[in-house]
Amino acid sequence: MREQRSVFDLLRARGEEFFAQVTNEMMGNPRFIKAMQAAVRGKEWVDQAVAQALRTMNVPTRTEFKRALARLEALERELAEARRDAAEAKRQAGAAARARRPGASPRGSATKTAARTARGK
Numbered sequence: 001m002r003e004q005r006s007v008f009d010l011l012r013a014r015g016e017e018f019f020a021q022v023t024n025e026m027m028g029n030p031r032f033i034k035a036m037q038a039a040v041r042g043k044e045w046v047d048q049a050v051a052q053a054l055r056t057m058n059v060p061t062r063t064e065f066k067r068a069l070a071r072l073e074a075l076e077r078e079l080a081e082a083r084r085d086a087a088e089a090k091r092q093a094g095a096a097a098r099a100r101r102p103g104a105s106p107r108g109s110a111t112k113t114a115a116r117t118a119r120g121k
Contacts, residue, residue: 026032054061060068 051061
């Protein structure tokens with residue numbers, strides 16, 4: 001197993017050396033540098049043309065889309081909180097209404113049992 005690892009490590013190191021050598025040679029070639037500069041300019045031109053086309057079609061940019069998504073998520077959180085608050089208020093209102101009923105108690109028969117005990121039954 002160790003021997004396989006060492007062979008792999010050797011191949012990887014040799015590949016890295018070769019890649020570094022090729023990269024250095026390419027970066028020293030003036031024609032390659034000019035070609036890379038032209039490719040970068042071409043990409044910038046394409047990016048600008050695509051952005052203009054998307055604006056013309058009224059398609060939102062990535063930034064606009066992310067902003068809208070963040071706002072939707074914030075609204076969803078606010079709505080969930082409002083629903084929780086409404087459910088809690090409804091629960092409290094129901095408990096208060098039950099407490100106001102004559103002869104009713106939160107535990108039901110506990111008051112009746114106490115009344116029977118007081119009467120001696």
